[in-house]
Amino acid sequence: xxxxxxxxxxxxxxxxxxxxxxxxVLYAIISLPFTVNRMNINSLEHRIENIAKGKIAExxxxxxxxINSIPADFNTTTTPFYKVDKRDFILNGYE
Numbered sequence: 001x002x003x004x005x006x007x008x009x010x011x012x013x014x015x016x017x018x019x020x021x022x023x024x025v026l027y028a029i030i031s032l033p034f035t036v037n038r039m040n041i042n043s044l045e046h047r048i049e050n051i052a053k054g055k056i057a058e059x060x061x062x063x064x065x066x067i068n069s070i071p072a073d074f075n076t077t078t079t080p081f082y083k084v085d086k087r088d089f090i091l092n093g094y095e
Contacts, residue, residue: 009064023057033064034082058088065089 028051032044041047064073073090089095 007064009060012060012063020056020059020063021052024052026060027055028052031082053061062089 012036025048026050030077031051035047035051037047039050041050062072063073066076072093074088076090077088077095
């Protein structure tokens, strides 16, 4: 990853940040039995942490798009926690 590919989001209100954390951890716990262990992590705690970090990153990017009026569509690509994720979002017709 290049430095130019990194997005830094500052000044996220605490209540928004904590909500993102809570939702991500709850998602990680409930989706754990349905998530493929591609990284061969044996510890349940580490797998939950890994899933939660991915969801936190997704939700922070969604928040960034919303506050910057970037018309990314996250709803069309949403799948239930027990199904395989295929896409994260659509922007200008691209997945």
